[in-house]
Amino acid sequence: MTEIRHDVIGIGNAIVDVVVHAEDAFLETEGLVKGAMSLVDAERADDLYDKVGPAVECSGGSAVNTIAGLASLGVRTAFVGKVRDDMLGKVFTHDIRSIGVEFKTAAATDGPATATCLVLVAPDAHRTMLTYLGACVELGPEDIDEDEIAASAITYLEGYLWDPPAAKEAFVKAAAVAHAYEREVALSLSDPFCVDRHRDEFLALVESHVDILFANEDEIMSLYQAESFDKALQHVRGHCRVAALTRSERGSVIVSGDEVHVVDAEPVDHVVDTAGAGGAYAAGFLKGLVDGADLARAARLAGICAAEVISHLGARSEVSLGQLVANKLG
């Protein structure tokens, strides 16, 4: 039996965010869908960058944000994702390693640059994201180290991995290895547009490969093309060991076989920026599972983490989540 060295290993897109302020009028002029994540090619990414104001750069990425949350909770983590051997690749590598996450994926030595996500922050703090996948398209099965997956209790994936074509092969390999070693596979659906792009594959995955599913209301309804949350809920029951379904201020619903929990959202004085809420929720929930907590407690823990992230600008916690949870739950 391989020893567990990582409680959670994440596989996802390795992205540096380029954050700028943008007026609603700019989004309209450029025909951008406010609040959504859209994929752009290098040319469109450059075109938009030329049109926006001064930016701030910081590491981003959906699964990465969850792994960062787990690291902040004191969980042993690793990450698999592809950067180029360029300056932004160096920035990404520094940032993730500096928070204690093991990151060993070889950087690409040619091909597209490190991925960037142009994040347009509107005056009301809504974020519109334009992702240039760059080097992420180079992630493939060869980047999956079987020993690392075997040594991880949970392999966590983001739905956005289905956008770069070779990455899904990497996922299928990782999932097969994880299950061969009786580990668990978790998936976050990422966003409803992403679900739209890959619905059939996600449906097959949820039935056969995913043990722990994270989805918000829009995503789970999109997956099953259901007209209500409750109808989607009936579909997902039994399709994976645990589904954690988030509903913003209405809290979350956890289903696992016959077990169902409806957990209230953690109160927040003032919601500043909802970006990162889902990622933080997943971090808290996985922390609960890693610690052997029951599902209700894991959901509570998840809600505390999500509440922290939405109470300020930015998708990652500003305080030690481990300390925060200890203060709240003892």
Place this chain on the structure above:
Amino acid sequence: MTEIRHDVIGIGNAIVDVVVHAEDAFLETEGLVKGAMSLVDAERADDLYDKVGPAVECSGGSAVNTIAGLASLGVRTAFVGKVRDDMLGKVFTHDIRSIGVEFKTAAATDGPATATCLVLVAPDAHRTMLTYLGACVELGPEDIDEDEIAASAITYLEGYLWDPPAAKEAFVKAAAVAHAYEREVALSLSDPFCVDRHRDEFLALVESHVDILFANEDEIMSLYQAESFDKALQHVRGHCRVAALTRSERGSVIVSGDEVHVVDAEPVDHVVDTAGAGGAYAAGFLKGLVDGADLARAARLAGICAAEVISHLGARSEVSLGQLVANKLG
């Protein structure tokens, strides 16, 4: 007579800031002088970067911050500074151009990387800066376009330009051109340690090349090795056309020949981060001069800009300074 196209052209170090949180204990362990700017070589810069947490990158630089303030005030500006043709050079170039500053200096195609400043933000918001000059050392007289200087009412320089050796030659050339066309030369002393490094040269400059001098209390006392602010004040009178001396919460003193103004600081509800105060003050003051305001009004305008910058984290304004000043002064 050459037409004025730029009200102010800045010459300075083109730097990308790498901003991280750091505890006081880390500063002590590494032997760093809290609150100061120190120069580091590439090896030490890498060593420190490896030891700090996740960072946020944004454009920085002392003269650049003043030019950005002027652009926010609606002043026609240009900037001369050296980046490398690398990713951070692209970031710097994008950011400065995106705020309407003309920036045409050719990027270096070999040699050191674009300059970075590792900014360590302590829990009390004090900033300790470690600057790796990188490509800035490549700035030389060949980068000074005589037509651009001739077309600028004021040429503004930062004291930090004396650190990269060839840059001071660029400055001497720019000052000579400016004076040949009866333009004015402004200098900010940057910081008291910088004054210590280059005292004799700064003394000669202030006597013969500088029309408008910006210095804070520590800097002007360091320049004249004076034991009190008042003694330094007596020294500087008559050495340049205008000296604007800032004293934090005690406001500023403007001397110009026989004219002296003692102007109170603009009230601030809560001082969050004093970084950028001097640069914003210089921007407001130069805006006043460009508009033909009297010295007292220029100082008031300067104080308003400084107050805005110290009321939040970061060295640049978060609102349109032009709008702010219009609201306050009509």
